[in-house]
Amino acid sequence: MTDYPTLKMFINGDWIEAGEAGTMDVVNPATGAVIGQCPKASPAQLDAALKAADDAFAGWSRTSGAERYAILRRAADLLRERAPAIARVVTAEMGKPRAQAIGEITSSCDVVDFLGEEAKRRGGRLIPTRGAALIAQMVTHEPIGPAVLLTPWNFPINLPVKKIAGALAAGCTAILKPAENTPGSAQLLVECFVDAGVPKGVLNLVHGDPGPVSEHLIASPVTRKVSFTGSTAVGKQLGALAATHMKRFTPELGGHAPVIVSKHADLDRAVAMCASTKFRNAGQVCVSPTRFLVAREIYDRFVAEFAAVASKLKVGDPGADESVDMGPLAHGRRIAAMEQVVADAGGNRGEVVTGGSVIAGSGFFFEPTVIANPSPDSRFMTEEPFGPIAGIVPFDAIEDAVGIANSLRYGLAAYAFSGDLDEAHYLGRALRAGMVGVNQLIVSSPETPFGGIGDSGFGSEGGEEGYLAFTDTKLVMLAKS
Numbered sequence: 001m002t003d004y005p006t007l008k009m010f011i012n013g014d015w016i017e018a019g020e021a022g023t024m025d026v027v028n029p030a031t032g033a034v035i036g037q038c039p040k041a042s043p044a045q046l047d048a049a050l051k052a053a054d055d056a057f058a059g060w061s062r063t064s065g066a067e068r069y070a071i072l073r074r075a076a077d078l079l080r081e082r083a084p085a086i087a088r089v090v091t092a093e094m095g096k097p098r099a100q101a102i103g104e105i106t107s108s109c110d111v112v113d114f115l116g117e118e119a120k121r122r123g124g125r126l127i128p129t130r131g132a133a134l135i136a137q138m139v140t141h142e143p144i145g146p147a148v149l150l151t152p153w154n155f156p157i158n159l160p161v162k163k164i165a166g167a168l169a170a171g172c173t174a175i176l177k178p179a180e181n182t183p184g185s186a187q188l189l190v191e192c193f194v195d196a197g198v199p200k201g202v203l204n205l206v207h208g209d210p211g212p213v214s215e216h217l218i219a220s221p222v223t224r225k226v227s228f229t230g231s232t233a234v235g236k237q238l239g240a241l242a243a244t245h246m247k248r249f250t251p252e253l254g255g256h257a258p259v260i261v262s263k264h265a266d267l268d269r270a271v272a273m274c275a276s277t278k279f280r281n282a283g284q285v286c287v288s289p290t291r292f293l294v295a296r297e298i299y300d301r302f303v304a305e306f307a308a309v310a311s312k313l314k315v316g317d318p319g320a321d322e323s324v325d326m327g328p329l330a331h332g333r334r335i336a337a338m339e340q341v342v343a344d345a346g347g348n349r350g351e352v353v354t355g356g357s358v359i360a361g362s363g364f365f366f367e368p369t370v371i372a373n374p375s376p377d378s379r380f381m382t383e384e385p386f387g388p389i390a391g392i393v394p395f396d397a398i399e400d401a402v403g404i405a406n407s408l409r410y411g412l413a414a415y416a417f418s419g420d421l422d423e424a425h426y427l428g429r430a431l432r433a434g435m436v437g438v439n440q441l442i443v444s445s446p447e448t449p450f451g452g453i454g455d456s457g458f459g460s461e462g463g464e465e466g467y468l469a470f471t472d473t474k475l476v477m478l479a480k481s
């Protein structure tokens, strides 16, 4: 890629090319080629970012909501204008087809708009007093303080945007540490906020090895809030660290979304939606529909039609061919994870109906894969695959399907298809997840909260919750003097 940016950090209003802790390679997952060198922050550079966020907090937290809105609104407009160029970098860094990259960026602009508007909209409340001596009981939402934002690679614009816009709208300053493989996307995103007028020190960008960087930033007394999106295992580690230092923590973690397809569903519509959504972003989506629980009456047809769609998907380098349906996995680790899931199938542990293999050549490509009837104890049914693998299981009674759906400790997204209104309502209530989609597979919009329960984390991003997550609740009780 000829226009890949020179990678930099952004600390206290300065773009910094030299990481004092050396550099790391950035690899295009579709070709295996090294496309950039990313600077790694030293402890001293992390301290400089912490100091900048701390120093800038007093000023930024006192700006009016209207001022913060105006800057965020400009940032959203710049992101819209720059979407075509930023999308090329997203595709080169993590392998998403161009149309999906553009879609991610344009929906991110709406997130920035909404959270910016929250800065103007979100007041506190007055609670009636119990006696005449008290004049007022006022509840306000105060910015928490400097926030550390740790984001993964699968949505390298949308996931940082939710955190940056929530933090800045609420009056917090922030340090973003994006995934090691998508630093260029993060840089171009931060540039939009900087060019929109975010003052020096309010937003900082650092890179490096995630373990030491996150430990350093979380342990600092400057940090008041930690927001992390990534795996459950890492989320638990970071949560423990945040608790040790008494920091507010929002974890958005893994999922293993069930989809119940009732005999009352519109089968053609359900298959078409499920098969196309499953392989979006090569299945590397925390809310990706993955465990398909299908009524026995329609099971054979569902498996055959789903597998037919999967086997016809065009897989290839999305940087070279914009018509591909599915690109590579984001890095080599994901290929090894897919192979382990497929190796565990076979015999009574599930039949690989289509796919199941690495695609030879350079880059990290894996076939769209469908496993029929994986057993309850199979690797597929118990571990989040986070890749292009779907499993389809027949059920007899709808309550059995709900039991299977709710059997894991994950609880991020869950879905159901049913044309029977009572059953659709029942499924919406009975599925245990932070977000439930009924007769459709979208559980995210700028205005609505996004988050899970159980091993999928707690708290929400997006919606008014995404603003309040960066605030402390404060009560002022005012009496006559």
Ligand code: NAD
Pocket (backbone or CB within 6 Å): 150, 151, 152, 153, 154, 178, 179, 180, 210, 211, 212, 214, 215, 229, 230, 231, 232, 234, 238, 252, 253, 254, 255, 285, 286, 333, 334, 384, 386
């Ligand atoms: P990984 O755990 O190695 O890395 C995932 C992300 O976590 C990366 O962005 C990485 O920078 C970050 N990370 C890792 N260790 C960290 C630490 N100690 N401190 C701070 N950040 C850290 O896994 P992977 O193979 O890259 O991705 C697959 C796994 O990650 C899956 O299990 C999936 O659940 C999870 N994941 C989840 C999401 C999500 O949207 N919830 C997104 C991407 C990855």
